[in-house]
Amino acid sequence: MKFIPTALTALLCTSAMLVSAAVHAEEINRHNIKVAFVQAKDHPHGLGANKFAEIVKEKSGGKMKVMVFASGTLGGDAQVISSVQGGTVDMTLVTPGLLTGIEKGFGLYGLPFLFRNSAEVDAVLDGPAGQNLLSTLEPHGIIGLGYWDHGFRHVTNSKHPVNTLEDLKGLKLRLQQIPTAIETFKALGANVVPLSFTELYTAMETRTVDGQENPLAAIETSKFYEVQKYLSLTGHFYDPLVAIFSKRTWEKFNETERQLVRDASLEAQAYERKVSREMDVSSREALARQGMEINEVAPAEIERMRAKVQPSSDKLIAEYGPDLMAEMNAEIAKVRAAQ
Template sequence: MKLKTLLLAATVVAGTLSLSAQAADTRLIRFGYGLNQDSNQGRAAQVFADEVARLSDGKMKIRAIGAAALGSDIQMQQALIGGAQEMMVGSTATLVGITPEMAMWDTPFLFNSGEEADKVLDGRAGQMLIDKLEEKGLVGLVYWENGFRNLTNSQRPVTRLEDFDGLKLRVMQNNVFLETFQRLGANAVPLPFSELFTALETKTVDGQENPYNTILSSKFYEVQKYLSITNHVYSPWIVTASKKWWDSLSADERDVLMQAAIASRDFERQDTRKEADEALAQLKADGMQVNEVAPEEVERMRETIKPVNEQIKQDVGAAVWQAVQNQLKAIRQGTDKPRG
């Protein structure tokens, strides 16, 4: 009986040591993001985690932590630079204070479609900006999609440039957005998002601009009649890693993370666009009057806000600005060649 007890104890100890060895062999990676687990960010983070586990045969494990539990985008970016956190996904706009060239993606009316954005972000121009992160302590892997912003208001459809005249529009507390809509003829009013629904309901402002998903989830259709598809700004997210941590990885580990990031990117874009299409259909069903702005009117708007773009060009540098514009021209002429 005593021998059996000793054998059982030895088996338990051996099993515990084996599990400890397995745990020690597993690389745990914290991956932070701002939205909730059931959001497009959360779903794509899970795809990333699953792919990392699969490609590494379980030797690398992503711990996806959402709802800004690790801090805001800016706080997480600083944690990555300091080496206190491994990975995250967040807005390119919040990287502008670290890498000014990222302001390129804030340019109004830059892209005509998601497909154009994909080619530029995944191509030479997008890589040029990713490369600039390394000198600031970050490694960029891939761009995800937040989406296009569109216009709603309670007064009239916006089908041409002149329809902006006199509209009181809430905009983000951001100089680019303020100047853009002022130059288009609107009365741009900076307001916190938390105050927006009440401002629309009380007619303090006539309208606002946001992606379809936000318009739906915030129930703006209850206080807004018109939705004009302007696609005036395309907002990307970017998957980044701490350079201090990245430099400690083997080439194989980096390859696993890059392959998994590409898989998550492709899933996330498809998922986000599907969600946007469903949101637009629901907004129509909820009674919003929807109109598309014709390409020739978009071009007139581009011409009107040229001074805004000139300032962005100065901020990001002529080389970055021209690289993006050259690639867009090639895409629109059908002469763009994939990177690689």
């Protein structure tokens, strides 16, 4: 047997590594990726999408370009989800309730007063229940990339502060076009008006509706303080944000490109969650400076609201998946026990 000198061995190994790196680089092709969503570009969703674009550009050496379309320029949520399935939009960021028509389990995230804090949220989203739900989307033409942050939702209106359960009675509130939200606020006594987010500002400006409910960052960046006087911190729903990708586009990517997109999405997810949660604090301060009257809702009133909607919640749990709900509750219980 002949032995190759050490220097030559090193040279051959180095050459092999360079060839391997070149092959890897060649595996990344040129692609344009459209990301569309309804929030403003300076909302955490927009900041996260821009971070995703930067990471993809860097990881692909500029070969994969992400184009960001904010503020509903390519349509409302329902329209963009359909476009993702059809492959005309490559990626979007939507609240889980909008996916219940595709997979009912996503409706459980919208149950009122389910989560108390972000630690409970992350335990469910990043655990088996959350990840298994993402995998159910693929047969429907959608790749679930992960969960970003949207935040706890609160009620605003132009009539009066909401301090008690009774203060919700008769308010015309715009709700997301999803069953969980609609059933909850009907049970609380509000007059529910399902409406696309892209139509909401005008509806409040013209007093077609009295108010709405959204996380604080959305209220600030959409300038709802211009047409709403009262902000009541109900924290009734927590909304994660589901990052979804078109399966039609996904199938055009090779494995290296797919992994690049997954890695970029996870990095952007961590960034967006941090920004979103920091902005929840700063937005409250900004809204107060803009003249909104902000009130805390007493814990006893929150419990009254919770009790009022429990029959509605029980009905939705039976429809959306009691076994999945039990799995989610088990994750939440672990966090509470550790706190």
